[in-house]
Amino acid sequence: MEKQLIQQCGKLLADNKITMALAESATAGLVTGAFSLCANAGEFLMGGLVCYDVSIKEQLLDVSPALVEEFTPESTEVTFAIAKGLASIIPADLHIGITGLTRPGGSETKEKPVGTIFFCGIFGENKLFEEKVVFKGNQELIINQAIVYLAKLLITALSKTKK
Template sequence: MKENIKEVAKLLIEKRLTIAFAESATAGRLCAEFSMPADAGKYLKGGLVCYDASLKTDILGVDSEIIEKYTPESAQVTEAIALGLTHLIDADIHIGVTGLPAPGGSETFEKPVGTMFIHAIKNGESFFTDRHVFSGNSEAIINDTVERVAQLLLKNLN
């Protein structure tokens, strides 16, 4: 189990905060990793894997024009899926993640494979946002993104 996730779990429990995830590129990895610490039921509400754009629009209520204008892997769509999640899962913190862990999405010179977007909302207000470019294969990029979410939570919860 990842050490930073254990630390985040302790903080969430101490602060009596709950968390939920809207995951595109990480495809459920965040939820799985955050379920590992003891007493995960005290803070983890759950999540939605919205890998396909139709789930972003149909379930999370993301305007298709935002997806068309900015691409499914963008800061704007990441914020929109986090916001959409606030209407589906009752939690204190909602985190959305999109990105490009592998070729075949909307990669460009400015947004290469490895670019990942994270957006967190706490109690209805933007909590933090992050764009980071990771290197390595898909597995490494996804694992590094999970670690990045844990680091950002530690930083912003303390």
């Protein structure tokens, strides 16, 4: 199911001539890797950047340290900022940011437990989606669920959007 969804999403991107770039924190490049396995990845996948450490978010993606301080690295606000910052590095139609908590030791709270993943998609100049989802399981399971969720999210959002 996961591979079929990703292939379907990749086909939708390619058919609509929409290019995509990803800035990944919690998923550490695994989403980009999953999409790179699409037969037509060269038609839509521009690239990805792993910004696991906050210093990469701040130095490469121009995320304000004050924003990180106020909202934590794993937040809706920082996820939007990494997607926006990615646009200045990798040219694409769609820029996606992903942050979250896949294991203990981050900024987890009762309201933001381990398993919380934030997704933000910017299409051109407009926010396409912004979501916070809590997944269950170990680190690998959380990441795999996040990949599937993003593919479904993209299919839904892109079905309503044309370039």
